[in-house]
Amino acid sequence: QSSDSSSSTANHSNGHQATADIDWDSLGFGIDNMAPMMYQATFTPEQGWSGQLQPYGPLQLHPSAQVLNYGQSVFEGMKAQRTPAGNIVLFRPDENAARMMAGAERLSMPPPPPEVFLEAVVSTVRANSHYVPPQGKGSLYIRPLLLGTGPILGLGPAPSYTLVVYAAAVGAYFKGGQLTPINLIVEERFHRAAPRGMGGTKAAGNYSPGLVTQLAAKQSGYADVLYLDAKTDSLVEEVSSCNIFVVKGNTIKTPPLQGTILPGVTRKSVIQLATQLGYDVQETPVSITEAMAADEIFTTGTAVVVSAVGSLTYQGEKRQFGEEGQPTKVALQIYESLTALQQLKTEDPFGWVVPV
Ligand code: COI
DSSP states (O other): OOOOHHHHTOOOSSTTOOOOSOOGGGOOSSSTTBOSEEEEEEEETTTEEEEEEEESOOOOOOTTBHHHHHOOEEEOOEEEEEOTTSOEEEEOHHHHHHHHHHHHHHTTOOOOOHHHHHHHHHHHHHHTGGGSOSTTSOEEEEEEEEEOOSBOSSSSOOSSEEEEEEEEEEOOSSTTOTTSOEEEEEOOSOOSOOTTSSTTSOBGGGTGGGHHHHHHHHHTTOSEEEEEOTTTSOBEEEETTBEEEEEETTEEEEOOOSSSSOOOHHHHHHHHHHHHTTOEEEEOOOBHHHHHTOSEEEEEETTTEEEEEEEEEETTEEEEOSSTTSOOHHHHHHHHHHHHHHTTSSOOTTOOEEEO
């Protein structure tokens, strides 16, 4: 337990927790309810990692910070939620620790050891326990960042690094709410990732190139865009904010991880969970033709959880899935199974849920 004043008023381990002055029924996904404390650690080759909690606030950076010039930056997304008893839990935090290490290696940054990463995450959650919404109302979204913050001019890795973990109380990612199906459009102008590129890395630089078409799609009423592969322009890869699953009968397919797709923790978990529920889950290439002919499609991610796709538009043709405004059957079943497990409303046979 840290000694900061915000955590002293917040009990993170039982059902009678103090809560922040937040309207828990109107949470969206944004910065409105930023948690007051963050964790900041620095790394230098001489001194290794050292970090502490501090109030949420601006970072001081040199204009010559590597990250501002050449983009050494990877991030994670995680959620802390409450169980029915009010206890706070994390979902597979070791997976996020491992993915940040892999991303750090890819971008020539020092990988934070899992114990450093987990200490930063757990300290942040504990210090902000009053920002973890009541059970079923949302979650505390946790955003770890690894940045090359040391100054540099010629192209090279930063001489020093910063690990920051901040958090915010959030609700559903997409505007219509968690159970409202999303409309997607296939992106036909740009590809997200190239073979042997860095599409499989959770690098900041993978996200902004998609904004130009995502914003245009949003103006036309789509929640997000679906990318096709760069090699054949015919295989579905992922949505800019989440992974994709395509359902036909009892078979659920999702594109395989071959370096161009983000290795989602929710994706990995849904593959196991759906298999346990009796589906034939296959990690295999999925053509856009197959997706357009599917029974249903859903997307997965930490932020989006499991979102049913209401329609998919490709080359001017719109395919509708299920009834207007209603989540499709398999998507709903998997959403409910996953969230029940994540909030320990049911047993966790996999050992994925970790108390804070
Ligand atoms: C997450 O799902 O946690 C992400 O980091 C995706 C982001 C676009 C919100």
